[in-house]
Amino acid sequence: MRPEGKWRLIRFSITALAMFAVWMLFVWSLDLFSLAAGALGALGIASLTYDVFIARHQANLRFFLPRPVHLAIYLCLLFLLIYQASFRMLAAVVTGRASPRIVHFKTRLRSDFARMVLANSITLTPGTVTLDLNDDHLTVHWFFCSTTHSTAAGNEVKGRLEAYVRKVWL
Amino acid sequence: MTAMMIREVLAACIFAAAVLFGTAGVIGLFRFPDPYSRLQASALCGTTAVLTTCVGALLLAPSWAVASRVIVIIIFFLFSAPTGSHIVARFAWNAGTPVWRPDRLRTLKGRRKAP
Amino acid sequence: MSGMLFTSMQWFMVFCAVVCTVRLVLGPTAADRLVALNVMSGIVLAFLVLRGVQQGRHIYLDVALVYDIFGFLGFLAIARFLKDRLEHEEES
Numbered sequence: 001m002r003p004e005g006k007w008r009l010i011r012f013s014i015t016a017l018a019m020f021a022v023w024m025l026f027v028w029s030l031d032l033f034s035l036a037a038g039a040l041g042a043l044g045i046a047s048l049t050y051d052v053f054i055a056r057h058q059a060n061l062r063f064f065l066p067r068p069v070h071l072a073i074y075l076c077l078l079f080l081l082i083y084q085a086s087f088r089m090l091a092a093v094v095t096g097r098a099s100p101r102i103v104h105f106k107t108r109l110r111s112d113f114a115r116m117v118l119a120n121s122i123t124l125t126p127g128t129v130t131l132d133l134n135d136d137h138l139t140v141h142w143f144f145c146s147t148t149h150s151t152a153a154g155n156e157v158k159g160r161l162e163a164y165v166r167k168v169w170l
Numbered sequence: 171m172t173a174m175m176i177r178e179v180l181a182a183c184i185f186a187a188a189v190l191f192g193t194a195g196v197i198g199l200f201r202f203p204d205p206y207s208r209l210q211a212s213a214l215c216g217t218t219a220v221l222t223t224c225v226g227a228l229l230l231a232p233s234w235a236v237a238s239r240v241i242v243i244i245i246f247f248l249f250s251a252p253t254g255s256h257i258v259a260r261f262a263w264n265a266g267t268p269v270w271r272p273d274r275l276r277t278l279k280g281r282r283k284a285p
Numbered sequence: 286m287s288g289m290l291f292t293s294m295q296w297f298m299v300f301c302a303v304v305c306t307v308r309l310v311l312g313p314t315a316a317d318r319l320v321a322l323n324v325m326s327g328i329v330l331a332f333l334v335l336r337g338v339q340q341g342r343h344i345y346l347d348v349a350l351v352y353d354i355f356g357f358l359g360f361l362a363i364a365r366f367l368k369d370r371l372e373h374e375e376e377s
Contacts, residue, residue, distance in 0.1 A: 025242055026350070028235075078248075086191060086218040093198040093211055100207055102269055123252035123259075126213040129206065130256055131263040141259065141269070143210045178286050185294050192297065196304045199324065205316035208308075212320055215301060216327035223294065223331040227338040230287050236338055239346040243334060246353050254323050254357040261364040262316035265371055 011054045014064070016046035055112070062170040063111035070168045077164055078121055085125040088144065092127075101145035105154030106136050107162060114169035121161050128157055177229050184226035192219035204270035205262045209255060217251050291339040298332040315367050319360060326356040 023038035054064060092098050109115050119130040122140060132139040140157055147153055191214050198211020224244050231237035305328065308321040330353050337345030 026347075028238075082218060082221070086214055089198075089211065089214050090191070090194045093194045093201060093214070096201060098202075098207065098272060100204075100210070100269055100271070119256070120249065120252040123255050124217060124248065126218060127210060129209060129213075129259045130252075131259050139263075141206045141210070143207065174287075178290070181287070182290055185290060188294070189297055192301050195324065196301050199305065199308050199321065205314060205320055208317060209320045209323070212324045216324040219301075220327040220331045223298075224334055226294075227334050230290070231338055232341045235343050236341060236346060239343050239350065240334060240338065243330075243346065243350050243353055246350065247330065250353050250357055251327065254326060254360055257357060257360045257364055258316065258319045258323050261319060261368065264368060265314075265316060267314070267316055 007056075008050075010061075011056075012046055012050045015050040015053050016042045019046055058111055058113075060111070060170065064113045064169070066168045070164070074164045074168050077160065078124070081125050081161070085127045089126040092143065098143055099145045100141065100143050101148060102131065102139065103142050103145065103148055103150070103153040103157070104137065104139050105150045105157070107138060107154075107158065109136070109162065109165060109169070111169060114165050117169065118158060118162060118165050121165070122158060181226045181229045184222055184229065188219045188222035188226060191215065191222060195219060202270065205267055206259065207270055209259055209262075213255060216255070220251070221247065288339065291335055295332060295335050295339075298328050298335070302328050302332075319364065322360060322363075326352075326359075330356070 019042040020038055023042060027034045027038065058064065107115060107118060109118055115133060115136065119133045119138060122128050122138070123130045127143045129141045130138060131141055138154075138158075140153075142153065142157060145153070146156065195212050195215020195218075198214060199208055202208050202211055221244065224240060224247065228237055228240045228244075231240060302325055305321045305325045309318050309325070312318040312321060330349055333345060333349035333352060337343065337349060
């Protein structure tokens, strides 16, 4: 019972702090009123929804707390990959040459949050769109398909992204 | 004065790239025959061009209050843009839209089947 | 010079939005129309950012921020509604 309650408190406080941070980003002022309203709102909503945002079985802090240095490197890599894929897409629009396919592959990431980030990053790069994410199984529409073999396609599509997400979130 | 000039020239280059990507995305919206490919091509206009425009606007921001807000907008855009594309793609997938296969691949497959 | 840059970029955004509207009207299936709407939401966001930075008023940027975050709720509602209708048609 003891560790259960402690874990619940940790999840609750992380949810409340994250909500308060987003609220402060929105209002961008240090008035007493906005601070109080934000704190009250964050506590109220977190007490209702902490179980939805961080499920009970995600039992590791590194499942949802990023490592800051690696997060910054990851964002830079993401921008680089977006522009690289954009130029490839630009060439495809001009020449009209493409080979779209739907491929399936698995990811080795373990937490729901990291999988969500990986799926979002895959969608963000032009040329690949995530159609479905079911536990660790991703369905991706790939515009420059070279292979339909699951492992090889997975390496081509998620390759460097997954390696870096693993460093940030586990 | 010169610092402003440098910022303006850089921003002009970035905006030119945004115009390039935006035009290509809009062309791609009409060039490909099925919703998935259109979504992929229009991501050039809906994601890359918008990001590039925001970075260019960040360079020209007149004050820190404006610049910080543009940075927050870019960060939230990194979350909201793929969510929108994913909703559209998932809708097409659930509606059972077939995937467009260019002729080149179809002939290859036919040749493999023939013997 | 920067004023001219902002104005021309805003006109470019308006042009893109008009072309997307053509796709929105033409689009043979509902998915095509949703794709055009998706692009248009990004274009409107870029327009709001350009406008806000040009005028130097952060109240416009707050509007852009809220539009950015809640923009996809519209598609979610439309997609859900159309999906329900598709399933209904299949049943009947």
